Amino acid sequence: MPALMRGSMLLVDLTDCTLEEREIDEDMLKRRIGGAPLLASLTKKDGISLGCGPLTGTPCPGASMAAACVEKNRRHRFAPVMLDVGLELKLSGFDIVVIEGRSEKPVYLWIRDQVADLISADKLEGRDCWGAISAVRKEQGDQRIQVISSHKGPSASASYVSGWDGIGFGGTMRDMNLRAIAIKGMSEVGVKNPAEFLAKGSEMMKASGALMGARSGVASLLHSDVAKRLKGVGRSRACFSCPYPCMSYAETGDKEHPSFSLMDQRSIIHMSKNSPPQADIVKELANLHRNGNLSWGPETSGTYETMTDGVGEYDLIAAGYVLGICPRFLGLIQAPLSKYVELLGIGLGEAVPKDTIISLGNSLLGEGAK
Amino acid sequence: MTQLKYIPERCIGCAGCELVCGLQRDELLSTMSSSIMFHVEEERGYYGIIVKRKGGELLLGRPDGVEIKRPGEAAGGSASAKPIKMRPECDMCKGKPKCILFCPTGALEEE
Numbered sequence: 503m504p505a506l507m508r509g510s511m512l513l514v515d516l517t518d519c520t521l522e523e524r525e526i527d528e529d530m531l532k533r534r535i536g537g538a539p540l541l542a543s544l545t546k547k548d549g550i551s552l553g554c555g556p557l558t559g560t561p562c563p564g565a566s567m568a569a570a571c572v573e574k575n576r577r578h579r580f581a582p583v584m585l586d587v588g589l590e591l592k593l594s595g596f597d598i599v600v601i602e603g604r605s606e607k608p609v610y611l612w613i614r615d616q617v618a619d620l621i622s623a624d625k626l627e628g629r630d631c632w633g634a635i636s637a638v639r640k641e642q643g644d645q646r647i648q649v650i651s652s653h654k655g656p657s658a659s660a661s662y663v664s665g666w667d668g669i670g671f672g673g674t675m676r677d678m679n680l681r682a683i684a685i686k687g688m689s690e691v692g693v694k695n696p697a698e699f700l701a702k703g704s705e706m707m708k709a710s711g712a713l714m715g716a717r718s719g720v721a722s723l724l725h726s727d728v729a730k731r732l733k734g735v736g737r738s739r740a741c742f743s744c745p746y747p748c749m750s751y752a753e754t755g756d757k758e759h760p761s762f763s764l765m766d767q768r769s770i771i772h773m774s775k776n777s778p779p780q781a782d783i784v785k786e787l788a789n790l791h792r793n794g795n796l797s798w799g800p801e802t803s804g805t806y807e808t809m810t811d812g813v814g815e816y817d818l819i820a821a822g823y824v825l826g827i828c829p830r831f832l833g834l835i836q837a838p839l840s841k842y843v844e845l846l847g848i849g850l851g852e853a854v855p856k857d858t859i860i861s862l863g864n865s866l867l868g869e870g871a872k
Numbered sequence: 873m874t875q876l877k878y879i880p881e882r883c884i885g886c887a888g889c890e891l892v893c894g895l896q897r898d899e900l901l902s903t904m905s906s907s908i909m910f911h912v913e914e915e916r917g918y919y920g921i922i923v924k925r926k927g928g929e930l931l932l933g934r935p936d937g938v939e940i941k942r943p944g945e946a947a948g949g950s951a952s953a954k955p956i957k958m959r960p961e962c963d964m965c966k967g968k969p970k971c972i973l974f975c976p977t978g979a980l981e982e983e
Binding site: 506559560561563586589592593632636645646661662687688689690691692693696697699700701703704707708710711714718736737738739740741742743744745747751758759760761762763 | 884885886887888891892895896898899900901902903904910911912913914915916917919935970973974975976977
């Protein structure tokens with residue numbers, strides 16, 4: 503087992519209902535490092551995939567990100583899946599999940615502890631994105647299961663969080679008759695020099711926490727005039743191992759799902775410009791999100807626009823997609839990439855040049871993005 | 873001996889403490905042997921932690937406060953791959969707890 507990754511991928515063919523575990527070629531892992539570059543090499547035609555970077559799910563600032571990929575017309579597009587999806591995928595026993603084909607009947611994919619199953623989605627019938635998440639968690643008996651779900655619109659929800667999918671991942675899932683992808687990590691991944699890795703990650707976390715100051719909640723991503731329009735927004739939360747709690751829980755007014763996680767600043771800004779002053783943006787967004795929609799409608803033209811609107815730190819964002827670090831966090835606080843590269847070297851037991859990481863990321867994400 | 877203390881109003885729910893504990897104990901990335909379990913219910917806007925402390929007592933860190941449950945008292949919480957009662961007790965890392973060193977907001981302290 504290589505350090506920081508398991509070296510294992512899950513191949514799912516929905517047409518034949520087959521699941522296969524395969525080793526990732528060691529040379530490919532070394533050349534492509536992880537995250538988006540690996541997905542670009544492994545995603546099938548008209549398929550989707552999810553993958554970890556080497557630092558996804560490790561104790562360092564912003565290590566929450568799994569990359570999602572959609573292949574369409576020979577073009578790969580990427581989005582960052584946040585919250586705890588990256589952590590759970592990292593510990594699921596598979597670094598990468600590659601999905602192709604179309605299921606005859608609606609199904610969901612259930613991944614845990616180096617095992618995966620395709621399960622009938624009968625119990626999810628008629629349920630929106632949020633209803634599907636609740637139903638899967640209830641059926642599998644664990645609130646911590648991370649669920650990516652699809653419904654009517656083009657965008658997926660990841661455990662009640664929307665706004666990250668500007669690449670039509672959810673719509674492609676629906677077209678494949680794949681209602682949800684559920685992931686729970688019960689496995690383990692090796693690290694070289696674990697004590698040094700933990701000490702370095704902790705030092706970086708403390709330093710980042712100090713840099714964040716009082717910045718908190720989705721309002722901290724918005725102009726004050728826009729933030730004022732958000733009603734019913736409460737406690738903030740961070741994704742896994744991130745010192746920046748940029749998500750806020752918001753009230754829906756719905757008894758079954760009284761709260762959802764709001765980090766979709768792009769939709770909020772769009773709605774504040776295009777809806778009357780008396781409109782309740784939060785309630786309207788809740789309705790959009792649970793149906794798989796975002797207020798800005800069509801898919802984005804490029805990866806950099808997903809979650810990182812206006813951030814502009816292209817090299818940092820590109821590195822995030824390779825390493826598995828949240829691009830929003832890296833770009834917004836302009837995190838010192840050299841520290842992450844040093845940490846990667848400790849955890850792998852060998853150095854990887856910073857320029858290799860940046861050029862690898864930019865070569866993929868630059869396509870139509872800048 | 874000192875014990876772990878949780879300050880809910882400082883916690884941002886990053887759950888890093890859970891993984892750090894597992895890494896410290898097993899020298900692997902894993903949460904299964906962590907003495908800390910993160911608990912979250914997104915649809916209720918709720919998160920907190922449970923810590924298995926010395927003597928098997930459980931610290932229940934909820935958004936609205938902290939409660940200590942002695943062994944044998946019902947602790948609640950949702951089902952999990954490995955329930956907190958089956959996990960090892962926090963030994964404070966036999967020195968400076970690594971979760972305290974990692975936490976970016978000071979939500980964990982020694983008491």
